[in-house]
Amino acid sequence: MLNYILARILTFVPTFIGVTLISFGFIRALPGDPIVVMAGERGLTEERYAELSAQYGFDQPIWIQFWDYLTGVLRGDLGQSFVTKRPVWDEFFALFPATLELSICAMIFAVVLGLPAGVIAAVNRGKFFDRALMSTALVGYSMPIFWWALLLIIVFSGILQWTPVSGRIDLLYFFPDPTGFMLIDSLASGQSGAFLSAVRHLLLPTIVLGTIPLAVIARQTRSAMLEVLGEDYIRTARAKGLAPGRINGIHALRNALIPVITVIGLSVGTLLAGAILTETIFSWPGIGKWMVDSIFRRDYPVVQGGLLLIAVMVMLVNLTVDMLYGVINPKIRKR
Amino acid sequence: MMPMKRDIATAVLLATLGASAASAQSLVYCSEGSPEGFDPALYTAGTTFDASSHPLYDKLVEFKTGTTEVVPGLAESWEVSDDGMTVTFKLREGVQFHSNDQFTPTRDLNADDVIFSFDRQGNSENPYNSVSGGTFEYYESMSMPDLVESIEKVDDYTVRFNLTRPEAPFIANMAMDFASILSKEYADAMMEAGTPEMLNQQPVGTGPFTFQAYQKDAVIRYLRNEDYWGDPAKVEALIFAITPDASVRYQKVQAGECHIMAYPNPADVQAMKDAEDIVVMEQEGLNVGYLAYNTNMEPFDNPNVRKALNMAIDKDAIIDVVFQGSGEVAKNPIPPTMWSYNDAVEDDEYDPEAARAMLEEEGVTDLSMKVWAMPVQRPYNPNARRMAELLQEDFAQVGVDVEIVSYEWGEYLERSKAEDRDGAVLLGWTGDNGDPDNFLAVLLGCDAVGNSNRANWCHEPFDEVIQEAKTKSTQEERTPLYEEAQVIFKEQAPWATIAHSVVFMTMRPEVEGYVVHPLGGHIFNQVGLSE
Numbered sequence: 078m079l080n081y082i083l084a085r086i087l088t089f090v091p092t093f094i095g096v097t098l099i100s101f102g103f104i105r106a107l108p109g110d111p112i113v114v115m116a117g118e119r120g121l122t123e124e125r126y127a128e129l130s131a132q133y134g135f136d137q138p139i140w141i142q143f144w145d146y147l148t149g150v151l152r153g154d155l156g157q158s159f160v161t162k163r164p165v166w167d168e169f170f171a172l173f174p175a176t177l178e179l180s181i182c183a184m185i186f187a188v189v190l191g192l193p194a195g196v197i198a199a200v201n202r203g204k205f206f207d208r209a210l211m212s213t214a215l216v217g218y219s220m221p222i223f224w225w226a227l228l229l230i231i232v233f234s235g236i237l238q239w240t241p242v243s244g245r246i247d248l249l250y251f252f253p254d255p256t257g258f259m260l261i262d263s264l265a266s267g268q269s270g271a272f273l274s275a276v277r278h279l280l281l282p283t284i285v286l287g288t289i290p291l292a293v294i295a296r297q298t299r300s301a302m303l304e305v306l307g308e309d310y311i312r313t314a315r316a317k318g319l320a321p322g323r324i325n326g327i328h329a330l331r332n333a334l335i336p337v338i339t340v341i342g343l344s345v346g347t348l349l350a351g352a353i354l355t356e357t358i359f360s361w362p363g364i365g366k367w368m369v370d371s372i373f374r375r376d377y378p379v380v381q382g383g384l385l386l387i388a389v390m391v392m393l394v395n396l397t398v399d400m401l402y403g404v405i406n407p408k409i410r411k412r
Numbered sequence: 413m414m415p416m417k418r419d420i421a422t423a424v425l426l427a428t429l430g431a432s433a434a435s436a437q438s439l440v441y442c443s444e445g446s447p448e449g450f451d452p453a454l455y456t457a458g459t460t461f462d463a464s465s466h467p468l469y470d471k472l473v474e475f476k477t478g479t480t481e482v483v484p485g486l487a488e489s490w491e492v493s494d495d496g497m498t499v500t501f502k503l504r505e506g507v508q509f510h511s512n513d514q515f516t517p518t519r520d521l522n523a524d525d526v527i528f529s530f531d532r533q534g535n536s537e538n539p540y541n542s543v544s545g546g547t548f549e550y551y552e553s554m555s556m557p558d559l560v561e562s563i564e565k566v567d568d569y570t571v572r573f574n575l576t577r578p579e580a581p582f583i584a585n586m587a588m589d590f591a592s593i594l595s596k597e598y599a600d601a602m603m604e605a606g607t608p609e610m611l612n613q614q615p616v617g618t619g620p621f622t623f624q625a626y627q628k629d630a631v632i633r634y635l636r637n638e639d640y641w642g643d644p645a646k647v648e649a650l651i652f653a654i655t656p657d658a659s660v661r662y663q664k665v666q667a668g669e670c671h672i673m674a675y676p677n678p679a680d681v682q683a684m685k686d687a688e689d690i691v692v693m694e695q696e697g698l699n700v701g702y703l704a705y706n707t708n709m710e711p712f713d714n715p716n717v718r719k720a721l722n723m724a725i726d727k728d729a730i731i732d733v734v735f736q737g738s739g740e741v742a743k744n745p746i747p748p749t750m751w752s753y754n755d756a757v758e759d760d761e762y763d764p765e766a767a768r769a770m771l772e773e774e775g776v777t778d779l780s781m782k783v784w785a786m787p788v789q790r791p792y793n794p795n796a797r798r799m800a801e802l803l804q805e806d807f808a809q810v811g812v813d814v815e816i817v818s819y820e821w822g823e824y825l826e827r828s829k830a831e832d833r834d835g836a837v838l839l840g841w842t843g844d845n846g847d848p849d850n851f852l853a854v855l856l857g858c859d860a861v862g863n864s865n866r867a868n869w870c871h872e873p874f875d876e877v878i879q880e881a882k883t884k885s886t887q888e889e890r891t892p893l894y895e896e897a898q899v900i901f902k903e904q905a906p907w908a909t910i911a912h913s914v915v916f917m918t919m920r921p922e923v924e925g926y927v928v929h930p931l932g933g934h935i936f937n938q939v940g941l942s943e
Contacts, residue, residue: 108819108823110826113826114822116549117825118839120825121552125552161448162545230660235667241669244653248631357656360655362629366656
């Protein structure tokens with residue numbers, strides 16, 4: 078197992094270098110000069126342009142710029158945002174907990190509902206429940222997020238007034254946020270009602286962000302289960318009279334989990350980086366919106382640094398998924 | 413361990429105070445975006461100024477809220493020398509800076525603070541010149557480095573600016589956000605503590621609100637400055653709930669989560685006006701959207717051809733389709749809220765027949781031209797592509813064939829400056845200091861050809877008038893000159909003036925005393941809540 082993990086970690090190195098190169102090249106490949114964009118309609122003189130170019134290091138050959146960036150990254154320095162003039166690290170860590178909290182909740186929502194739904198649909202293959210579930214999943218998968226979000230806001234916040242419209246907590250509450258996770262900080266603050274308010278604020282964004290992964294997980298679980306349910310050993314188990322609950326729950330589900338976990342792992346990556354629409358609509362202060370704004374502003378250090386950090390997160394999630402395969406399937410562990 | 417415990421205890425105490433304030437007298441503003449920082453001189457975005465210079469800082473002179481008129485601020489009075497080369501400000505006494513966890517001022521505002529606030533922007537030797545990225549774009553773009561020769565401390569409460577040339581708009585520049593006055597004492601203390609960036613992150617000013625906390629991209633909190641020198645703020649706390657989506661902002665106002673919001677979706681405005689418990693205020697923005705011909709190139713060097721094309725444009729249709737009603741037809745290059753706006757000027761009448769005849773008279777047949785459409789939404793033009801398509805149809809009516817081109821925004825801005833550019837450019841401008849010079853000289857002056865003068869139009873009679881207006885120091889003397897300039901502009905038609913946007917503010921009925929500011933800022937210093 079240890080060798081397996083070490084081997085996986087070794088593959089990090091080339092991936093990491095590749096990611097720095099791509100993140101560096103990607104934003105520069107886009108047309109548009111950050112200095113010109115910054116000046117807008119106002120424009121600037123040639124001298125001022127040269128001055129700013131020198132300040133940002135754009136007057137250096139591209140390979141020197143990359144070298145400076147790469148050595149900076151290895152020293153743990155991701156540079157400073159052109160726009161806010163603050164270190165990229167600070168910005169990332171101010172925003173990342175919000176994204177992570179929302180992603181975790183959305184993932185729990187998707188797994189807790191998606192796994193059983195997929196199993197039940199597979200067991201009742203072709204029956205009404207299966208069809209209803211799978212059509213719903215297809216709708217969920219194809220729904221435009223912004224539309225779905227606004228619909229939920231209008232119904233639950235506007236008409237029924239059950240949930241707040243947006244934000245992370247009622248503005249009435251104000252306390253230090255050492256962890257950045259609102260659920261934890263609100264509990265730690267000891268202010269009555271704060272935790273409940275944080276939960277209420279999480280509900281709609283969790284549902285919106287979790288909808289697509291929920292649909293994907295349900296469909297994936299169903300098809301993996303169907304495949305396993307057709308295997309010989311399941312037929313054997315049935316023949317020897319094992320209870321259906323035991324067959325489905327232990328023998329079938331465990332073997333069906335491998336592709337499902339792969340999908341979950343991939344979804345985590347999407348959730349971390351792909352929450353942009355959800356974050357924008359619910360005024361959720363996370364990294365998705367931060368990245369997109371930075372691309373429009375050609376804020377090179379933020380885009381490079383942000384991409385790199387997100388890539389590292391996704392790599393870590395994949396490593397975890399790989400290790401989970403080992404836990405579920407001893408054959409992989411021993412290989 | 414102890415200090416941290418104490419910090420938390422203080423925070424909880426503050427929080428309880430904050431909570432009671434929030435329930436009693438907190439004004440919640442749903443803002444459209446995050447500030448870039450809190451030191452206004454470093455930035456150029458209105459969203460940043462709403463969160464920094466308006467609540468937290470004062471300037472030597474201020475724009476009277478709701479007008480572009482300049483009134484005393486931290487300077488009680490000012491004097492311009494007869495030759496216009498020196499401006500002397502007399503400072504108000506007894507003005508206190510805010511305090512925070514790391515700093516308590518030991519003295520009142522004085523001339524050193526004023527000098528520091530400008531010196532750090534213009535003097536590369538100043539230790540604060542390079543802090544926080546150190547780009548002072550507004551200081552640069554208002555030509556302050558060329559204009560200000562030196563700043564002198566006459567005594568503790570008198571500051572003199574020596575200029576390199578007479579410049580009437582200079583006083584209005586001093587009311588702009590980049591001219592906010594910061595505390596030199598705070599700056600020195602932070603430099604000594606090795607945290608100069610605090611000037612930008614934990615702002616200390618003299619304004620009607622003090623800074624309490626900022627959670628990035630989520631909430632900004634301010635408390636009333638109880639020691640404010642002017643009229644104190646009406647509410648105890650001001651909260652910005654950052655809400656980027658316009659539909660969500662409106663939902664929040666309806667649900668009572670915010671009291672007031674900016675930038676509603678134009679499509680929602682009618683429903684807001686019809687809603688019983690929602691108040692909508694509106695005013696023309698300080699901007700203009702235009703189509704600039706390249707007056708260097710044939711046949712657009714002929715004013716009659718430009719005029720004929722202007723007559724072919726159905727501006728009312730553009731207001732309906734592109735602005736969805738949130739705009740007003742522009743006839744002058746400056747907006748109607750600006751002093752010296754010449755309402756006597758008549759717009760070219762929409763008349764395709766006459767336009768076609770006029771083009772034929774000038775010997776222009778089979779004309780084909782390019783129209784440049786910006787790739788981004790701007791306040792003065794929410795959808796340039798759509799506008800270009802409407803122009804294409806209009807010009808087709810008079811036999812002119814239009815090809816629409818577009819580039820990425822940065823490229824667009826650069827390429828459209830070229831003096832040999834092929835085609836007419838859609839662009840616009842939002843005013844900085846409410847001074848007509850900021851439109852007429854910047855966009856149409858001879859000096860700006862090849863830069864912000866996208867029409868490449870250098871017309872001597874026009875340029876003489878606006879240059880003369882610059883040297884006069886009173887508004888009364890300048891107004892007739894700018895009025896004349898607008899008449900010349902209309903005759904010569906270097907642009908088709910298209911629209912001024914209309915700005916809307918949506919609020920709950922309990923909001924009292926909000927005034928729409930023609931310069932575009934959102935100011936809550938004198939806004940209250942009825943019980």
